[in-house]
Amino acid sequence: MTSTPHDLAAAFTDRFGTEPDGLWSAPGRVNVIGEHTDYNDGFVLPFAINHSTTVAAALRTDRLVRVASTFAPDEAPVTADLDTLEEGGVDGWAAYPLGVLWAMEQSGHRIQGMDLLVDSSVPVGAGLSSSAALECSVAVAANDLAQAGISRRELAGIGQLAENRMVGAPTGIMDQSASLLGEAGHAVFLDCRSGESRLVPLDLEGAGxxxxxxxxxxxxxxxxxxxxxxxxxxxxxxxxxxxxxxxxxxxxxxxxxxxxxxxxxxxxxxxxxxxxxxxxxxxxxxxxxxxxxxxxxxxxxxxxxxxxxxxxxxxxxxxxxxxxxxxxxxxxxxxxxxxxxxxxxxxxxxxxxxxxxxxxxxxxxxxxxxxxxxxxxxxxxxxxx
CATH class of the missing domain: 3.30.70.890 (GHMP kinase, C-terminal domain)
Structure with a gap:
């Protein structure tokens, strides 16, 4: 992982030739309990962890999106046109960020083109939801840049839509909700049917x-x-x-x-x-x-x-x-x-x-x-x- 926001901003400039408009971060999650209950309209109790994915982003004047990663500095960015981007039309890891932008448009929010450089400290494949961290970092970035005013709850649904339809993974809404709604020292008790949530104290340090x-x-x-x-x-x-x-x-x-x-x-x-x-x-x-x-x-x-x-x-x-x-x-x-x-x-x-x-x-x-x-x-x- 790039060590500081300044380093990621510099890497963005090296890759795309311009400074980013900002950096946005979203954490992975650990689920305390409640496995496979989410897509059954049930209850889950995850918490956002202190490992996150960060995206540096800059708006473009067209409808193109270019996505790159600090983990593959020699690979060309994956490029897509928002006007022609289709469900299932992207392979590999880029399907997650591009899927979020596609899902935003499917949900009625027009998104401008942008350049994205992704960096992460969330272990991939470890069950800590590196995918949701990636989706949610891009979602909050695009929401802010577009000044779309989308609620955190709707952003969670957009992330799920991206994962279900663009990536093809039939996951529920737990991971995105934890990444977007978590707070330090708390777990998120989520009702996956209503989408309602509340914070539950989880002071591990205080309990030794x-x-x-x-x-x-x-x-x-x-x-x-x-x-x-x-x-x-x-x-x-x-x-x-x-x-x-x-x-x-x-x-x-x-x-x-x-x-x-x-x-x-x-x-x-x-x-x-x-x-x-x-x-x-x-x-x-x-x-x-x-x-x-x-x-x-x-x-x-x-x-x-x-x-x-x-x-x-x-x-x-x-x-x-x-x-x-x-x-x-x-x-x-x-x-x-x-x-x-x-x-x-x-x-x-x-x-x-x-x-x-x-x-x-x-x-x-x-x-x-x-x-x-x-x-x-x-x-x-x-x-x-």
Whole structure:
């Protein structure tokens, strides 16, 4: 990552021959709990992390968009014309920023052409939503430059539209909402049906805790088959149960569901229904007793994802089990699954022992060395220069 805003501005000038009009930043996110509930109209509890994507941007006088990255300084910018840009018409990482501008226009906001240079400290493929960080940094930049006055809530929907339609990943609205609505020291409790959200205190530092991210370095992609197959199972379960979405089922409905659904679909449904309940329980525990008490809910969430939703993998299970054995209060995989990262909630004094234990377990199993770091709830997307 380019070290300072000044460095990114200078890199922009080197690349495009003019100074940027400004710099905008948006964070990745960690989801405390609530996995795959978002596209089922359910509840999620993410927080914006202190790792972000920053875009330097300058308006053009035409309708062309040029997008480049500091990670590929020798590659020519990807160029698109907003007048001819079509759904699915862009391949690779540039589909995310160009998709946001396309989605803004689809939503009735005319956007001028611009040059964009992207830089990021959000690990790619680790389940920390580097894609939403990229989308939201471009969204707030374009919103400001166009003086469009689009609300944060609508911007989240624009980011989701870009990811669903331009990228082809059937994701929900959680990641963009966390990136746009987060505040330091808080998680975002989001109702994915209504779009309403509220901040929930998550003062890890004050409680003497750290949230460790264990990046397994097993890459995943939301646009591949596993994620889409789980979504189809959820839609089938809702249809067979006669409800608009799995959000409309409660734990007491699972007995009936067991008699209606085939075994696999039932397990997928059971994960969503119980995960929604765990999100609400976590919000209550955080509000009443603080973050040190949510460990059992994290552990139950991982078991549900591993056994009912079947989106874990050997590396994620090793990370979670080893962290718990080494003293973590709670641990679970986070993100869409099939790789990516686990999180472990730990007292500050236990962090080193947990790190050493996980690294040792990965080595013994012949896995790639994990990347382990801590995150704090940070601020949401904003102009930074």
């Amino acid at each position: 805790l750290e949230l460790m991210v264990i990046d397994t370095r097993v890459s995943h992609s939301h646009s591949t088959g596993g994620y889409a197959a789980r979504r189809r199972s959820c839609e089938l379960g809702a249809e067979l149960m006669g409800v608009p979405a799995l959000r409309d089922l409660s734990v007491k409905d699972l007995a009936e569901a067991a008699g209606v659904l085939d075994e696999e679909t039932f397990r997928r449904v059971r994960h969503i229904v119980t995960e929604n309940a765990r999100v609400e329980d976590t919000v209550r525990v955080l509000s009443e007793r603080g973050p040190a008490e949510i460990g059992p809910l994290l552990v139950a969430s991982h078991a549900s994802m591993r056994d009912d939703f079947e989106i874990s993998c050997a590396e994620l299970d090793t990370a979670v089990d080893t962290a718990l054995d080494a003293g973590a209060i709670g641990a679970r995989m986070t993100g869409g699954g099939f790789g990516g990262a686990a999180i472990a909630l730990a007292r500050v004094g236990a962090v080193t022992a947990i790190r050493d234990a996980v690294e040792g377990a990965f080595s013994a199993a012949g896995f790639r060395s994990p990347v382990i770091f801590s995150v704090l709830p940070g601020a949401g997307a904003a102009r930074v220069a």
